Amino acid sequence: xxxxIVIETNEPEKAWNGVRFGNAALxxxxxxxxxxxxxxxxxxxxxHKKYNAKQQLDDFVKNKVITF
Numbered sequence: 001x002x003x004x005i006v007i008e009t010n011e012p013e014k015a016w017n018g019v020r021f022g023n024a025a026l027x028x029x030x031x032x033x034x035x036x037x038x039x040x041x042x043x044x045x046x047x048h049k050k051y052n053a054k055q056q057l058d059d060f061v062k063n064k065v066i067t068f
Contacts, residue, residue, distance in 0.1 A: 001025075003032045007040035012048035015040065019056035026063050034060065 007018045
């Protein structure tokens with residue numbers, strides 16, 4: 001299945017869940033594309049003890065996924 005994810009928030013839990021969904025889909029061999037819009041482009045600077053969105057994003061990129 002082809003999945004497109006748009007993250008347009010810098011709220012830690014929402015951004016973390018969006019990228020985590022992408023990682024879970026990749027593990028199930030789906031094709032995933034992700035777009036960061038508006039406040040979503042700040043995902044790398046999100047600091048939260050429980051919801052580490054940057055780590056999820058790093059894992060996503062390590063899986064050699066193309067973001068647009």
